[in-house]
Amino acid sequence: MASIARKTAVLLPIFVFLAALPLLAAYLDNPYLLSLFSRILIFAIAAVSLDLLLGYGGLVSLGHAAFVGVGAYTVGILFHHTTIGEPLLGIFAGSENALITLPLAVLAAAGFALVIGAMCLRTSGMHFIMITLAFAQMLYYTAIGLEQYGGDDGLPLYARNTFPGLDTNNDLSFYYLCLVSLLLILFLAHRMVHSRFGLIIRGASHNPDRIQTLGVNPYTHRLVCFVIAGAGAGLAGALLANQSTYISPGLFHWTLSGELMVMVLLGGLGTLFGPVLGAAAFLLLEEVLAMYTEHWMFYLGPVLVVVVIFARKGLYGLLIGSGKNHD
Amino acid sequence: MTDHILEVRNLRKSFGALLASNNLSFSVRRGDVHALIGPNGAGKTTLVNQISGFIRPDSGSILFEKTDIVAMPAHRRAAMGLGRSFQITSIxxxxxxxxxxxxxxxxxxxxxxxxxxxxxxxxxxxxxxxxxxxxxxxxxxxxxxxxxxxxxxxxxxxxxxxxxxxPKLLILDEPMAGMGPGGTVEMSKLIRKLKTTMTILLVEHDMAAVFALADRITVLVYGTAIANGTPDEIRTDPEVRSAYLGEEG
Amino acid sequence: MLLVIEQVLNGLQLGITLFLMSAGLTLVFGIMRVINLAHGSFYMIGAYVGATVTSASGSFLLGILAALGAAGLAGILVECIVLRHLYDREHLTQVLATFGLILFFNELTRMIWGRQPLFMDVPPWLAGSIEILPGLTYPSYRIAVIAVGMLVALLLWFLLARTRLGMRIRAGASNREMIAALGVNIKILYTLVFGLGTLLAGLAGVMAGPILAVESGMGESILILTFVVIVIGGIGSIRGAVIGALLVGMVDTLGRAFLPALFRLFLPGAHADGAAASLAAISIYMLMAAILLWRPRGLFPA
Known part of the structure; x- marks a missing residue:
C-alpha cells in the first residue's frame, strides 16, 4: 500500500503548483495559462465524477457528457432569459447569479441522471455501454433542436455569472473558483468512497450477486451513485459554460464522453486524484501536439490503444508506486 | 428433550428426474459441530442451499429455532442468525x-x-x-x-x-476444499475455537477432519439420510460402510 | 398515400443499411464479447475507397469491389493487431482502445482526402427513376440499394443457417466455451467473423456514398443508430438485427417525414417544425427506452 508520506510527497507539490499557477502566469506574462488551467480543473471535476462510476462502481458509462451538457445548458438558458427579458416558461425570469445557477445546474443534471440511470441500470455489461451512449446522443439531438437557444450553432453568453464578492470575469478569480470547486468535489468524493455507501458501491462493482446475499439491493445504490456522478458532471458543465461564455450541443457529444473516459484511465482508474492528473495530461498533450501537427489525433489514437492495452495503473499509479489499493 | 436448533423434516427437491433431496430428515443439536458427509452427488450442496434459502424445496419443512423458515427469503434467514460460508470463495x-x-x-x-x-x-x-x-x-x-x-x-x-x-448456526460449505495440510490444520483450529460460541453445520470431504471435529455426523446418499450418530457409531454402521466408506477406502 | 409509400421505401432503405451494419457487429458482440466502437470506421473506409475508385475508374461496380476489399482487409488487420488483445479484457479497455481506433481512422481519412467532404455520383445506369406504381416514381439507385441489401440478407441467412461455417458461428454466438471445446480453431473463426462484419459495413458505406456526403466522422452517426438496433434486437441475434434495423429505419424516416405536418395541426408553424424535428430526432431513442422497459435484454436475447 502506498504510504501517506509518499502520497504527500507527490500530491502536495501538485497542489502548491496549482495554487501558485497565477503567479507563474503573471511572471511569464501568459494569461492563456490561466484559462488553460481553468479548463483543466473543470475537466478534472467531470473526470472525477465519471471515475465514481467507472473506477469505483464498475459501471462503464459512455454518456457522461450528457450531464456536462445539461449543466452547461442550464447556465446558458438561465442567462439567456435574463438578457432577452422574456421569462423562462413564462414564470422564471432567469438568473445570472452563480449562487442560483450553479445549484440549479447541479440539480438539473442530477434529475436527468435519475431518469436516464433508472432506465440504463436495468441492464448491464455491453447493453449498459450502448444505452448510456444512446441516451446521451438523444440529448445531443435535442440540444440541436433547441432553436431558441441557438440550435446547432450554440449560444454565446456575453458575460460570466456573477458571484457575490468575486469578479468572475477576471480570469484570476475565476481560476480560484474552479480550484476551490475541484477541491470540494475531491473532498466529497473521498468521504463518499470510504463511507458505507461507497463500500457497497465498490463491492457491487465486481460481485453484485454476493452483495445481494448480504441483503443489499445493488440497483438502488448504483442509481444513487449514477445521480451523484451526474450532479458532479453538471457542476463541471456549469463552470465550463462560464469559462468559455459559450454553450453548444458539442458539450453533449459522445466524443466528449470518450475523452473523459480517456482522462480517467490515463490518470488512474479507481483513484480519486488520478482523474485530475489524467485531465491535465490529456489537455496539455492536446495543446502540445496541436502545436506541431494539425493531425495530432492520428498519433493520439494508437498511443491510446497501446496505453489501455499495456499500461494499467495510470499516471497516479506510476507516481505513487503500487496503485493497488482503492484510495 | 434435546434442544435442536435446526430440524429438517421430509425435505423433497427434484431437478427434473434427479431427486436431490428424497424425504430427507435430520436434526442438529445446539452447540454441536454437526457434520454432513456423503459421496459426490449425494445432494449436500442442494441441502445447504435449501437451508440457507437459495433453493426452495418442493415439499417438507425446515425448522430453525422452532420456526418454519421454508418460505423465508435468504436475507431474512440470515437476520435470524443463520450464517453460511460459500463453497466457491465469494469474497x-x-x-x-x-x-x-x-x-x-x-x-x-x-x-x-x-x-x-x-x-x-x-x-x-x-x-x-x-x-x-x-x-x-x-x-x-x-x-x-x-x-x-x-x-x-x-x-x-x-x-x-x-x-x-x-450467527447462532454457522453452515460451513467445504471449508477445507483445495487446502494443503497446513491450511487444514489451521481451519480445524478455527472451527474448534468457534465451536465454543455457536452451532456449526459442517459439509466436508476431508474425512480425517470430520471425524476429529464432529460431535455428530449425518450420512447422505442419493438425497436421503442413511445414518445419524456419533463418529464412533458412524464408523461402525454397516450400511454406511457399504454405501459410502467402502467406496472412499 | 403515395407519399406514405415513398417514405416507407425510404425507411426500408435506411433499415437495410442499418442491417448491414448491425449484422456484423452483433455477431462480433455475441461471439467475441468485444464492444467495438470502431465498426463505423469500416463503413467510412468503404465509402471513401468506393468513392475514390469509382471516380478514378469510372466504374461503380469496381468501386464496390474495392470498398469491400478495403473494408474487409482493414477489418482483418485490425482484428489481428488490436482486437485480439481485447478478447478477455474488461469492457472499459475495449471501449477505450476502439475509441482510439476511431480517432486514428478519422484523422487518417482527413490526412488522405482532406477536410472537404467527397460527393459521389450515382452511376449513370442507375441515375433514373422507375415508376413503381401509377403516379409514384422512385429513384432506381435506392431501389438497387434495397435489392442488394435484401440479397445480402438472404446470402447471410444461407451462410449462417445452411453451411458448416455458419453453424459454428451460431454456436459461438450462443456458447463460446462450447465451440472451443469442440475443437474449432477459434482464432481463425474470430478473424473471419470480424472480417465478414467489416466487409458488410464497407458495403453499407459505399452504397450510402451517393446518398450522403462522404466525410470524416460519418461512421459515428451510423454507429450509434447501429447500437440502438442491436440493443433493440438483442446482442448476438441476427433475427434481432433484422427486426431492429427495420424498426429503427421506419420510425426514424417516418418520424422525420410526418411529425412536422402532425405538429402543425396543433402548434404555430415555426414552433411546430422545431418541436417536430427534435421529437423526430429522438424518436428512435424513445422507442429503444420503451423496448428496454419491456425487455431489458432486447427483443431476441441470444
Missing part, C-alpha cells in the same frame, strides 16, 4: 480484508445510504471488527486487498464474513 477481491468484514458486519444493521462517515469509523464496526479479525486470525492482514491473500486465508476471511452477522 470481494479488490476490497481489503477489513472492508470485506465491514460489509458483512454492516449488512444487517439498518439502512445503507450513509455517505459521510468513514465506514471503518462507524461505532458498530469499531466494536466488532477487531474481534472478528482476531477470531479468524487475520488481524495482521487487515489492510491487505483480499486478492493478495493465500487460498487458506481467503477461506478464513470467508468464514469471518459469515461470523460477522453473529
Amino acid at each position: 470481494f477481491d479488490h476490497l481489503t480484508v477489513a472492508e470485506n468484514l465491514t460489509l458483512a458486519i454492516l449488512a444487517h444493521s439498518g439502512h445503507t445510504f450513509r455517505f459521510w462517515r468513514h465506514c471503518l469509523r462507524i461505532p458498530l464496526v469499531q466494536q466488532t471488527l477487531p474481534s472478528t479479525l482476531e477470531r479468524v486470525d487475520l488481524d495482521h492482514r487487515a489492510n491487505l486487498p483480499a486478492r493478495h491473500l493465500s487460498h487458506g486465508e481467503k477461506k478464513q476471511l470467508e468464514v469471518g464474513m459469515a461470523l460477522a452477522g453473529n
Whole structure:
C-alpha cells in the first residue's frame, strides 16, 4: 500500500503548483495559462465524477457528457432569459447569479441522471455501454433542436455569472473558483468512497450477486451513485459554460464522453486524484501536439490503444508506486 | 428433550428426474459441530442451499429455532442468525480484508445510504471488527486487498464474513476444499475455537477432519439420510460402510 | 398515400443499411464479447475507397469491389493487431482502445482526402427513376440499394443457417466455451467473423456514398443508430438485427417525414417544425427506452 508520506510527497507539490499557477502566469506574462488551467480543473471535476462510476462502481458509462451538457445548458438558458427579458416558461425570469445557477445546474443534471440511470441500470455489461451512449446522443439531438437557444450553432453568453464578492470575469478569480470547486468535489468524493455507501458501491462493482446475499439491493445504490456522478458532471458543465461564455450541443457529444473516459484511465482508474492528473495530461498533450501537427489525433489514437492495452495503473499509479489499493 | 436448533423434516427437491433431496430428515443439536458427509452427488450442496434459502424445496419443512423458515427469503434467514460460508470463495477481491468484514458486519444493521462517515469509523464496526479479525486470525492482514491473500486465508476471511452477522448456526460449505495440510490444520483450529460460541453445520470431504471435529455426523446418499450418530457409531454402521466408506477406502 | 409509400421505401432503405451494419457487429458482440466502437470506421473506409475508385475508374461496380476489399482487409488487420488483445479484457479497455481506433481512422481519412467532404455520383445506369406504381416514381439507385441489401440478407441467412461455417458461428454466438471445446480453431473463426462484419459495413458505406456526403466522422452517426438496433434486437441475434434495423429505419424516416405536418395541426408553424424535428430526432431513442422497459435484454436475447 502506498504510504501517506509518499502520497504527500507527490500530491502536495501538485497542489502548491496549482495554487501558485497565477503567479507563474503573471511572471511569464501568459494569461492563456490561466484559462488553460481553468479548463483543466473543470475537466478534472467531470473526470472525477465519471471515475465514481467507472473506477469505483464498475459501471462503464459512455454518456457522461450528457450531464456536462445539461449543466452547461442550464447556465446558458438561465442567462439567456435574463438578457432577452422574456421569462423562462413564462414564470422564471432567469438568473445570472452563480449562487442560483450553479445549484440549479447541479440539480438539473442530477434529475436527468435519475431518469436516464433508472432506465440504463436495468441492464448491464455491453447493453449498459450502448444505452448510456444512446441516451446521451438523444440529448445531443435535442440540444440541436433547441432553436431558441441557438440550435446547432450554440449560444454565446456575453458575460460570466456573477458571484457575490468575486469578479468572475477576471480570469484570476475565476481560476480560484474552479480550484476551490475541484477541491470540494475531491473532498466529497473521498468521504463518499470510504463511507458505507461507497463500500457497497465498490463491492457491487465486481460481485453484485454476493452483495445481494448480504441483503443489499445493488440497483438502488448504483442509481444513487449514477445521480451523484451526474450532479458532479453538471457542476463541471456549469463552470465550463462560464469559462468559455459559450454553450453548444458539442458539450453533449459522445466524443466528449470518450475523452473523459480517456482522462480517467490515463490518470488512474479507481483513484480519486488520478482523474485530475489524467485531465491535465490529456489537455496539455492536446495543446502540445496541436502545436506541431494539425493531425495530432492520428498519433493520439494508437498511443491510446497501446496505453489501455499495456499500461494499467495510470499516471497516479506510476507516481505513487503500487496503485493497488482503492484510495 | 434435546434442544435442536435446526430440524429438517421430509425435505423433497427434484431437478427434473434427479431427486436431490428424497424425504430427507435430520436434526442438529445446539452447540454441536454437526457434520454432513456423503459421496459426490449425494445432494449436500442442494441441502445447504435449501437451508440457507437459495433453493426452495418442493415439499417438507425446515425448522430453525422452532420456526418454519421454508418460505423465508435468504436475507431474512440470515437476520435470524443463520450464517453460511460459500463453497466457491465469494469474497470481494479488490476490497481489503477489513472492508470485506465491514460489509458483512454492516449488512444487517439498518439502512445503507450513509455517505459521510468513514465506514471503518462507524461505532458498530469499531466494536466488532477487531474481534472478528482476531477470531479468524487475520488481524495482521487487515489492510491487505483480499486478492493478495493465500487460498487458506481467503477461506478464513470467508468464514469471518459469515461470523460477522453473529450467527447462532454457522453452515460451513467445504471449508477445507483445495487446502494443503497446513491450511487444514489451521481451519480445524478455527472451527474448534468457534465451536465454543455457536452451532456449526459442517459439509466436508476431508474425512480425517470430520471425524476429529464432529460431535455428530449425518450420512447422505442419493438425497436421503442413511445414518445419524456419533463418529464412533458412524464408523461402525454397516450400511454406511457399504454405501459410502467402502467406496472412499 | 403515395407519399406514405415513398417514405416507407425510404425507411426500408435506411433499415437495410442499418442491417448491414448491425449484422456484423452483433455477431462480433455475441461471439467475441468485444464492444467495438470502431465498426463505423469500416463503413467510412468503404465509402471513401468506393468513392475514390469509382471516380478514378469510372466504374461503380469496381468501386464496390474495392470498398469491400478495403473494408474487409482493414477489418482483418485490425482484428489481428488490436482486437485480439481485447478478447478477455474488461469492457472499459475495449471501449477505450476502439475509441482510439476511431480517432486514428478519422484523422487518417482527413490526412488522405482532406477536410472537404467527397460527393459521389450515382452511376449513370442507375441515375433514373422507375415508376413503381401509377403516379409514384422512385429513384432506381435506392431501389438497387434495397435489392442488394435484401440479397445480402438472404446470402447471410444461407451462410449462417445452411453451411458448416455458419453453424459454428451460431454456436459461438450462443456458447463460446462450447465451440472451443469442440475443437474449432477459434482464432481463425474470430478473424473471419470480424472480417465478414467489416466487409458488410464497407458495403453499407459505399452504397450510402451517393446518398450522403462522404466525410470524416460519418461512421459515428451510423454507429450509434447501429447500437440502438442491436440493443433493440438483442446482442448476438441476427433475427434481432433484422427486426431492429427495420424498426429503427421506419420510425426514424417516418418520424422525420410526418411529425412536422402532425405538429402543425396543433402548434404555430415555426414552433411546430422545431418541436417536430427534435421529437423526430429522438424518436428512435424513445422507442429503444420503451423496448428496454419491456425487455431489458432486447427483443431476441441470444
